[in-house]
Amino acid sequence: MSSTFRMRRVALALATAAVLPLALVACSDDSDGEDGASGKKSTAARDDASKDAADDATKSADEPFGPACSSVPKDGAGSFDGMAKDPVATAASHNPALSTLVTAVxxxxxxxTLNNAENITVFAPTNDAFAKIPQKDLDEVLNDKAQLTSILTYHVVGQKLTPEALEDGSFPTLEKSRLRTSGSGESYEVNDSAAVVCGNVRTANANVYIIDSVLMPKK
Structure with a gap:
């Protein structure tokens, strides 16, 4: 084999060795480009899904809950959206289930007093809650302004309470004594005697928890 032929073979081998890594790099770049784009799309999809889940959780946390919420009007001034635009006493006057409370107020x-207060929580007894009180006793209370005021202000806390705050709480009321709350999830009680039947209702100046019994302050 001539020296010229051997030199040509060596040169060809060196050229092949130089080109091969470049080809592999190019293939790797192409593959990374496709996989990278796919990975970015997957990450973006996961981020969007996580954001949607977080938004849904926040929305759910902000929504009213409880079996009596289904009886609230779907639209108009007495609906949840309508009540959110009015101060609490006005908002309650648009809810048919709270007519006895509104009369008492x-x-x-x-x-x-209630409409002008800022950032309060009202535990609002339903008409059925007042109906548990014997009519004679109820009439006496409704005609005794001092006693009625004491009972009604006992249902008002001077801060906005979230559902989480009710899990194990004790709060001073406008009546100057305290009430206790307990529960979790969508099941809460006040003073172990009144159940929240529609909670986390928003008005312009208050959070409202509609309850199934009238609370009585300790004498």
Whole structure:
């Protein structure tokens, strides 16, 4: 074999060795490009899904809950959206299930007090809650402004309470004594005697928890 032929073979081998890594790098870059794009798309999809889940959780946490919420009007001033636009006494007046409470608030002269208060929580007894009180006793309370005021202000806490705050809470009321709350999830009680039947209702100045019994302050 001539020296010229051997030199040509060596040169060809060296050229092949130089080109091969470049080809492999090019293939790797192409593959990474495709996989990278796919990976970025997957990551973006996961991020979007996580954001949607977080948004849904926040939305769910902000929504009213409880069996009596289904009886609230779907639209108009008495709906959840409508009540959120009005201060609490006005908002309650648009809810048919709270008509007895509204009558009591008017008799006690507390409409302006409640409407002008800022960042409060109202535990609002339903008509059925008032119906548990014997009619004679209820009439006496409704006609005794001092006693009525004491009972109604016992249902008001001077801060906005979230559902989480009710899990194991004790709060001073406008009546100057305290009430206790307990529960979790969508099941809460006040003073172990009144159940929240529609909670986390928003008004312009208050969070409202509709309850199934009237609370009585300790004498």
């Amino acid at each position: 008017k008799k006690a002269g507390l409409v302006d």
